[in-house]
Amino acid sequence: MADNKIIVITGVTRGLGRALAERWLSEGHTIWGCGRGRDGIEALRRQWPDSRFEVVDVADAGAVAAWATRCLEGGGRPDFLLNNAAIVNANAPLWRVPVDDFGRLIDINVKGVFHLIRAFLPAMMERRRGVVINFSSGWGRSTSPEVAPYCASKWAVEGLTRALAQELPAGMAAVALNPGIIHTEMLDSCFGAMAAHYPDAVTWADRAAPYILGLGAGDNGQSLTVPGF
């Protein structure tokens, strides 16, 4: 395929990451994907033996760095880095959120994004090409009760992304992307029965996948939302 892209996606075992990965794989792109769930990673490996899927926890900086080294040793460089992996806290007022739960969420949703950028971006910058897409949320630009830790993490992602955008050389981009509202396990957790009223991840990926691949240097520093969701 002439314009085969190398795309790093965190959180490919289910939800939006999985739908994007499968869509792009079926179009001939190369995916370097990770998640924590071994069953999900092994299922992807069986289905797409030529791609690279590994069990990696984005909160583990050492594991992320080692995975990046393995990915990059073949000489390929990512065209896109999608920081998609995240968790949401179990609905609760902030003062009832367990200390360890708050810390774990920040370790994944904020520090995980940093770990991936630290591990992959220097190689992308060698070519002065590539787009970093950090998954934000409506709750990275607004707030609701009972999801304060998640809101805090996504507002942090917005700020981190804008500052990173000011550091990148011409030709590259960092974008904060709100995917919209899509029926995934994460939405089941925070929306309950209402989640079933929203489109599923495969329907979302039909629109989101080409939209994301259309992002480039001209979008650097933008806070964007997938159209229609």
Ligand SMILES: NC(=O)c1ccc[n+]([C@@H]2O[C@H](COP(=O)([O-])OP(=O)(O)OC[C@H]3O[C@@H](n4cnc5c(N)ncnc54)[C@H](OP(=O)(O)O)[C@@H]3O)[C@@H](O)[C@H]2O)c1
């Ligand atoms: N769905 C929505 O309506 C919505 C709205 C706004 C924003 N978002 C954002 O969109 C992104 C995807 O959400 P989703 O709805 O697809 O969520 P999801 O269905 O819960 O899927 C999350 C994915 O992230 C992975 N993951 C979680 N923690 C991880 C870790 N520590 N290391 C590696 N992978 C990890 C999960 O796999 P494992 O459990 O196997 O690790 C899973 O593959 C997130 O950033 C979310 O905040 C979603």
